[in-house]
Amino acid sequence: MKQLGISIYPFHATLEENKNYIELAAKYGYKRVFTCLLSVDGDKEVILKEFKDTIEHANNFGMEVMVDVAPSIFSKLNISYEDLSFFKEIGATGVRLDLGFSGNEESIMTFNEYGLLVEINMSQDTNYVNTIMDFMPNKEKLVGCHNFYPHRYTGLSREHFRSCNKRFKGFALTTAAFVTSQTGTFGPWPVNDGLCTLEEHRDLPIEVQGRELFNEGIDVVIISNCFPTEEELKRLADVNKEMLELECEVYDGVGSVEKDIIEKELHYQRGDVGEYVVRSTQSRVKYKGTHFELFNPVDIKKGDVLIESSLYGQYAGELHIARKDMKNSGKTSVVGKIDPNYMGLLDSIKPWQKFKIKIKK
Numbered sequence: 534m535k536q537l538g539i540s541i542y543p544f545h546a547t548l549e550e551n552k553n554y555i556e557l558a559a560k561y562g563y564k565r566v567f568t569c570l571l572s573v574d575g576d577k578e579v580i581l582k583e584f585k586d587t588i589e590h591a592n593n594f595g596m597e598v599m600v601d602v603a604p605s606i607f608s609k610l611n612i613s614y615e616d617l618s619f620f621k622e623i624g625a626t627g628v629r630l631d632l633g634f635s636g637n638e639e640s641i642m643t644f645n646e647y648g649l650l651v652e653i654n655m656s657q658d659t660n661y662v663n664t665i666m667d668f669m670p671n672k673e674k675l676v677g678c679h680n681f682y683p684h685r686y687t688g689l690s691r692e693h694f695r696s697c698n699k700r701f702k703g704f705a706l707t708t709a710a711f712v713t714s715q716t717g718t719f720g721p722w723p724v725n726d727g728l729c730t731l732e733e734h735r736d737l738p739i740e741v742q743g744r745e746l747f748n749e750g751i752d753v754v755i756i757s758n759c760f761p762t763e764e765e766l767k768r769l770a771d772v773n774k775e776m777l778e779l780e781c782e783v784y785d786g787v788g789s790v791e792k793d794i795i796e797k798e799l800h801y802q803r804g805d806v807g808e809y810v811v812r813s814t815q816s817r818v819k820y821k822g823t824h825f826e827l828f829n830p831v832d833i834k835k836g837d838v839l840i841e842s843s844l845y846g847q848y849a850g851e852l853h854i855a856r857k858d859m860k861n862s863g864k865t866s867v868v869g870k871i872d873p874n875y876m877g878l879l880d881s882i883k884p885w886q887k888f889k890i891k892i893k894k
Contacts, residue, residue: 535747535774538565538709538755540728541591542721543583546759552590554760559594561770565709566591567629567678567755569601569721570610577610581623588624597626599652599678604632614638621647629678630654633661640668643675655708656680656689656730658697666704677701681711681728681757683720688732691877698750709753712742714765717758728757733877740768741874747774748881777888779854779878781838783869790823791840791868794852796892804884810839810853811882817841817850825849828866833859836876838869838890854879 539558541551555566568584588598600620606612612619620628627650633639642651651670653662655677665675679697682688689697694710701708712734713727720728727735734742739761746754756769772778783792800813827842839853844864854871856879861867871879872893882888 534752536564536753537562537743537769538567538753539563539761540567540569540711540720540755540757540759541587542569542719542759543587544580545719545721548583548586550760551587555587555591555594555596557763558766559596561766563766563770564596565753565755566596566598567601567711567757568598570606585623592624598624599627599629599650600625601629601631603630604634614642617642617645617647617649620649626650627652627674627676631680633665636661636664637668639665639675640670643671643673645674648674650674650676652676652678652709654678654680655697655701655710658693658700662700662704662706672704672706676707676709678709678753678755679711679730681713681720681730682732683722683724683726683728685726685735686732688729688735691731691733694731695749702750707752708750709755710746710751711755711757712739712746712769714739714756714758714761716762716765717756717760720758725758737874738768739765740772741878743769743772744778744875745878745881747772748777748878773889777878777882777886778891779875779888780872780891780893781869782872783838783892784829784867787828787868788826790820791825791828791866792892794820794840794850795838795869795890798852799887800852800890801887802882802884806884809857809859810855811879813852813854816852817848820850823850825866827864828868830861830863830865831867832861833865833867834870836871836873836879837867838871840866840868842866856880 629652656679710730713729794816825842833855837855841848841851843849
């Protein structure tokens, strides 16, 4: 089941601020909390009390909490990988290993008596997860999560991201990745140029980031920085997690039938894919016999939404989205344009993939 999550950083905000944020996120259906022990320093007892209070509050709202640690933290807090009672005592759902052990330790951790999840770093694309699998872990308790990158231009490339995902999905493991709020001002570290997993997401609206991650097969999408606005929380919560949705502008003067084709039809890319357009053909069948007046037959740019006019014979009513610039034959109506923020999603549409188009009001 696909989920949304938030991040909480005790001692980087007040306990009251963090609790209020948890309540607001829970209101919009967020189910996961990421929190970090790596960046906190000071009195151990004070630290643990605030973490425990924060985690208990999240648990009260039905949220799962993953605590980010590393082997050095295990040593600092006198925790053994063979005894995870510390994380049970503070109310955590699981432990995220920012840096791992040798593979066997992680495998042993998945058999902990408390049923805690063990979450491992997805972003390195090494044989680390394969090694853990060699040691026969309890797969039901092993999950993966990407890193986020506070420094601009250091986030993952799309190609590397997909390679990492393929490795983890090959073992049918649940995956997670981070999106960045455009209004959040802090994370766990002093540097904060946004906290995204994919570099190309750094300046995109939060709902576009979320749609892209779900479309790439990620199971849990987590807001990494604090604090997003309530509007951002809602926009991300409204994302269709199961089906790709694009947003487009429709030009003044476009007819009601054309608008219905754009927004009310379930579209899918034909299996015999060309390089120039995403081609959704069922509307020409449904609206066979309808007259489609030629509208705005200008030369075509990438991202243009096209509906073939009746001048194109049996193709009348067929919807295309341009993937490349091209000349208009003089028979194609250019009825709108995909929001430029969605170009990455447009490029990623696969053969037979279903999608919807939302008209921006």
